Amino acid sequence: MTRTFGIQFPGRKLAPLLATAVVASVALLTSLGAHALSADQAFQMAAADDNDQRVEAINKSVQTPDAQLAAYLSALANDEVKTANGKAFIVRGDKAIDPASGAATRLPADAEDVVNSNYLRGVIDAAQAALALGSDDVEARRKAAAQLAEEPDASRVEIIDRALDKEQDARVKTLLERARAASLLTSDDPQQRMQAIGTLTHLKTPETQLLLNQRLTDEQDPAVQKALRRALAEIDDSLVWGERLGQIFSGVSLGSVLLLAALGLAITYGLMGVINMAHGELIMIGAYATYVVQLLFQRWLPEAAFGWYLVAAIPVAFLASALVGAILERGVIRFLYGRPLETLLATFGISLVLQQTVRSVFGAQNVGVENPSWMSGGIALLPNLTLPWNRICIVIFAFLVLGGVAFMIARTRLGLFVRGVTQNRAMASCVGVNTARTDTYAFALGSGIAGLAGCALSQVGNVGPDLGQNYIVDSFLVVVLGGVGQLAGTVYAALGLGVLSKLLEGWTGAVLAKIAVLLFIVIFIQKRPQGIFALKGRSAEA
Structure with a gap:
């Protein structure tokens, strides 16, 4: 019999089981180590030497998501993280938590607050959205995909591709395709940017128009610039009817309000x-x-x-x-x-x-x-x-x-x-x-x-x-x-004044449109003092 720490073990009979357990434990720890949040990674996400390093650490972390990472990103977004001696701590009230293990720990006296700029907050929000792509809630996935399209980053293309392979909802798929193209639009490879331009052109939405316009101001490659201008022209032609119909509906809506307001007065x-x-x-x-x-x-x-x-x-x-x-x-x-x-x-x-x-x-x-x-x-x-x-x-x-x-x-x-x-x-x-x-x-x-x-x-x-x-x-x-x-x-x-006002507002602005409408009414009344429909018969002479 062998005695260890005061506990007796039957050496020969239990040895094979112990060996198997050790091998399994090592394999499990190795697997978790590849996907779990490490202490060094948590520190880099919170207190790297500059913002670019922090952004790189955050984007790299979402490539291997886990529950601890989601909790840590939430703490970063809520300004609940402090750093000291090369380590990061989640602080809630008077309690400190190790983000890597999730266990309670002691907060050093010289711990400093982590300060997030507006840019970093956007990066953190986008990282949380990337994690939300695995949610069981369709609305959460839609919101996350839309947010990734608004905060594009080429490093997230692999995450979006994995989400696209598993996604079943058509609307989420469309949003993910837009997010993927928007992310490729920031790539250093001109061919990938050309591919992204083609995808965004087919979508033909105001959001893709905005993305392409933003890229056009930064683009240096002449061929990509030409493709951007061609895509923007095609999207403009597609969206112009929506804008016109929107102005007409706004005019009818304004006209209906004026009708209700003037009907009693009439x-x-x-x-x-x-x-x-x-x-x-x-x-x-x-x-x-x-x-x-x-x-x-x-x-x-x-x-x-x-x-x-x-x-x-x-x-x-x-x-x-x-x-x-x-x-x-x-x-x-x-x-x-x-x-x-x-x-x-x-x-x-x-x-x-x-x-x-x-x-x-x-x-x-x-x-x-x-x-x-x-x-x-x-x-x-x-x-x-x-x-x-x-x-x-x-x-x-x-x-x-x-x-x-x-x-x-x-x-x-x-x-x-x-x-x-x-x-x-x-x-x-x-x-x-x-x-x-x-x-x-x-x-x-x-x-x-x-x-x-x-x-x-x-x-x-x-x-x-x-x-x-x-x-x-x-x-x-x-x-x-x-x-x-x-x-x-x-x-x-x-209805006429409502539609006319909204159409003129699209060309001249609200103030000039109001002046133009008043001038039109003055000229019309001078030419036809009794209005569009004049009284007829004896009542017109009264």
Whole structure:
């Protein structure tokens, strides 16, 4: 019997087993040594002599990934690494951890913080993305592949190739191909750069266009420069239609917003000739009503019901603005009929009162109104054309409101009275129409539509006391250009001005586009004072 450290072992019977175990242990340690994070490697990644050495150490480490490396990169990104005596330590609170073994250790008193520049942080993030390519979560792999394309490095091509061989998701594959080509674009080999240019040209996306443009500024090889210019020209030709369609959709979206903002004004101004400078504040009231409904849903209803708050806010916004409009008409405007200057001044004063009231109740700062989940995201039609769901919903909503107003004007008793009073107030009164009540109903209807505009605007912009001031002038321009009291003219003017503004913005910029649109309206009104659709018959002479 053999005695070792006080423990007895049967020498001859256990010797072969011990030999086998030693060989297996050595093989296992050798295997781990090839893939595990070493102490020297951890130090080089944290405190090399210069940034280039650190970058090289980080990029080399991800070639053989393991769980310890992922944890160490996370610690580097979170500024939880210190160095001392040629070693690196992960420090969390008052505990120090050896990144190579994962075991707790003692932190030397002279340990120094590791400082990461913005460039190094980008390298660390890209290294983490390279490790995430092996994740079981498809979304995590998509995010990682997109990040590698944004931070290309030729040393990661082998990692991307391994991920491409195993990847099954088509979208991740496309992103990985873009990342691989972007990485090859930084290679020292001109042939590899030419290969990358060919791949990126076939993808035809704004991201590949940006990558090629960036490379063109640094490229020295004439042949590669020529290939870059040819590829950029081909991508430009492919993307131009997406840009044009995007401008048209943006114009239609802006036009639908202007339509909602001007539709109520077309009714009140066309019916009674009232220059209502408080119309913008009625839009603001509708937006704040939407905000209040959102708060009620967040506080009193289950989280699953939050997506329906906007549906509930539509009638609330309409009724809130309609009630304020009715009070405004019965309390002030009905005493000022026939005196447009006094009406303008009175409603301007009321607009200031409404703004200050909102500031006193909700505060002077903008309030946050969230999009429901079903209005988030968009439809990707082309590589450079994505139609946001919130804009699509507003366009549909605007035309639904337009259809409802047109039906009300053409098919209901109230609409008949409104048309009668608009065309000949005295004759309508003679046949028994209560013109004063019709004025109140019409003004409340126009105000309620302004509230619907505020509800829609809360989904695409900030909600604050000055919300309505951004749309009051444009609303009057739409009404005057389309023809006073003409719904069809309001539609044509709103959509026309929206599309024209966005097309001009793409050529001249926002400020010059606004000036050009105003000049166009001035010239048009001089040539056709009654707008696009002029009143006909006796009403045109009134």
